[in-house]
Amino acid sequence: MYQSFIGLEIHIHLLTDTKVFCSCKAAFGSEPNTNVCPVCLGHPGVLPALNKAAFDMGALVARALNCSIPDRTWFERKQYFYPDMPKNYQISQFASPLGQQGYMDMVIRGQKKRVRIKECHLEEDAGKMIHAGSVSLIDYNRAGTALLEIVTEPDLETGAEAEAFIQQLRRLVRFLRVCDGNMEEGSLRADANVSVNLRGAGLGRKVEVKNLNSSRFVRLALDYEIERQKEVLDAGGVVKQETRLWNENRDQTESMRSKEDSHDYRFFPEPDLPVLEIDEAYRSEIQGRLMELPLDRMERFVRDYGLSLEQADYICEERALADYFEAVVQAIEALPKEEAARRVALWLAADVKRVMNRDGVGADGIGQWSFSPRRLAQIVELLGRGAISGKIAKQVLELSVSEDRDPLAIVQERGWQLIQDPELINRYVQIVCEREAGSFDEAAAAREGGNLKRFETLSAYLVGKVLAESQGRCDALLVKEHIEKKIGEAKKCAC
Ligand code: ADP
Ligand code: ZN
Ligand code: MG
Numbered sequence: 001m002y003q004s005f006i007g008l009e010i011h012i013h014l015l016t017d018t019k020v021f022c023s024c025k026a027a028f029g030s031e032p033n034t035n036v037c038p039v040c041l042g043h044p045g046v047l048p049a050l051n052k053a054a055f056d057m058g059a060l061v062a063r064a065l066n067c068s069i070p071d072r073t074w075f076e077r078k079q080y081f082y083p084d085m086p087k088n089y090q091i092s093q094f095a096s097p098l099g100q101q102g103y104m105d106m107v108i109r110g111q112k113k114r115v116r117i118k119e120c121h122l123e124e125d126a127g128k129m130i131h132a133g134s135v136s137l138i139d140y141n142r143a144g145t146a147l148l149e150i151v152t153e154p155d156l157e158t159g160a161e162a163e164a165f166i167q168q169l170r171r172l173v174r175f176l177r178v179c180d181g182n183m184e185e186g187s188l189r190a191d192a193n194v195s196v197n198l199r200g201a202g203l204g205r206k207v208e209v210k211n212l213n214s215s216r217f218v219r220l221a222l223d224y225e226i227e228r229q230k231e232v233l234d235a236g237g238v239v240k241q242e243t244r245l246w247n248e249n250r251d252q253t254e255s256m257r258s259k260e261d262s263h264d265y266r267f268f269p270e271p272d273l274p275v276l277e278i279d280e281a282y283r284s285e286i287q288g289r290l291m292e293l294p295l296d297r298m299e300r301f302v303r304d305y306g307l308s309l310e311q312a313d314y315i316c317e318e319r320a321l322a323d324y325f326e327a328v329v330q331a332i333e334a335l336p337k338e339e340a341a342r343r344v345a346l347w348l349a350a351d352v353k354r355v356m357n358r359d360g361v362g363a364d365g366i367g368q369w370s371f372s373p374r375r376l377a378q379i380v381e382l383l384g385r386g387a388i389s390g391k392i393a394k395q396v397l398e399l400s401v402s403e404d405r406d407p408l409a410i411v412q413e414r415g416w417q418l419i420q421d422p423e424l425i426n427r428y429v430q431i432v433c434e435r436e437a438g439s440f441d442e443a444a445a446a447r448e449g450g451n452l453k454r455f456e457t458l459s460a461y462l463v464g465k466v467l468a469e470s471q472g473r474c475d476a477l478l479v480k481e482h483i484e485k486k487i488g489e490a491k492k493c494a495c
Helices: 052-064 159-175 215-234 280-289 294-305 309-315 319-331 337-349 351-359 363-368 373-384 390-403 407-414 422-435 437-448 452-469 476-494
Strands: 002-013 076-079 089-092 099-108 111-124 128-132 135-139 146-152 188-198 207-212 242-247 252-258
Touching: 002 159, 002 215, 052 099, 052 111, 052 146, 052 159, 052 280, 089 111, 099 159, 099 294, 159 188, 159 215, 159 294, 188 215, 207 215, 207 252, 215 242, 215 252, 294 309, 294 319, 294 337, 309 319, 309 337, 319 337, 319 363, 319 373, 337 351, 337 373, 351 390, 373 390, 373 407, 390 407, 422 437, 422 452, 422 476, 437 452, 437 476, 452 476
Parallel strands: 207 242
Antiparallel strands: 002 146, 002 188, 076 089, 099 111, 111 146, 128 135, 188 207, 242 252
């Protein structure tokens, strides 16, 4: 009987070299207070200057989220007491943010869902407080670094949906290479707004859960909060509008403060920065920098390569992995495109992934890996046209990685091509059938007596022995043919 509404405010750290309004380095992990200057330390009388790269990245995300970029956009001062932002206001955007009224399509439980984006605005981050015993220290390195805040309409309904939205937005901004998406380091942070109301009665009174630094916490906090609000309403109460925090040790949200109203910030236009006039030339420049986005790429992989949605999803998690996948498929000439693609997808999700995990190669670093697309293509081709067995293929992968050499060279040098020469195969079959005469005779008898199941078992056993004898190099199908022929002949001799 209840309905829940969730709207997210997601801050992403833009990957600019310098801060948004001064030329200090924007780096994570430097010695405290080494990347600072009078501008980002908020000294009186200094002038901010907009970093164009930050604006461009913001505009790129805005367009990727189908937002419109207004003809005129500007910055406002958001007045607030920040111990970690000494000028006591934050330069942000309020009346005409750089991205407005868009949407992002996401996939949840195999279904597409559209979430409206209210706006994207560019702003500066605050410094970082470090509480050490009885003292608090401030590191201003982060103060003034470029943040893009992405605000959704309250179109999400459950913790799981919010979690999926954040994961897919994270993938999008990583694809665009404008944010590393690292939630633990705070490069992507989410505040979640949630309300519950009687179904059909519209939005309820919202509670904001702040500073969630993992998408799992977003899910847990929201599901907890939805249940809590339902209980308040069930008991005939009203939900208090407030800001709450997720306590990860107690698995619950806890009240932090009652929410100050938006007008308390006394926004007014930043007098030291000009209004930006956006023209068509700029719009098309940004449009030109947009590439195929993850969801479109996933759909194309399903459509053009015949991958399953799960396979496409896994491969498109990282742009570098998707690029690698396509490069391998391109390099395979001996197989039809769809078959090549399916085989490559299987390798990437299983054996290649295992080696990558073991050797610490991240999906985002696969483009620099010595095991190049051409090398994987060689293995898939060798296997696909039956030149090597599956078992050998895995060994070749290992060696190609550890010796940094081409699979073709490894196979040739070690003589690992499958043996398809009938005479050679017959020789192996001969050896095994003599040594395993008992099984061989029993197989012949089983076939004679019409016990097909027993016959199949014994023949598979003999095939296995031949493969072992040849160290996996005989072509299993040919061996099977030879053995069955031999058993047939044995029967003839007996009569
Ligand atoms: P505020 O003025 O408090 O900042 P906004 O209108 O800017 O509120 O919305 C902030 C976020 O809260 C947005 O993501 C929006 O979708 C979400 N939101 C607004 N009202 C509600 C509500 N009643 N229930 C759930 N989420 C809401
Ligand atoms: Zn600075
Ligand atoms: Mg707001």
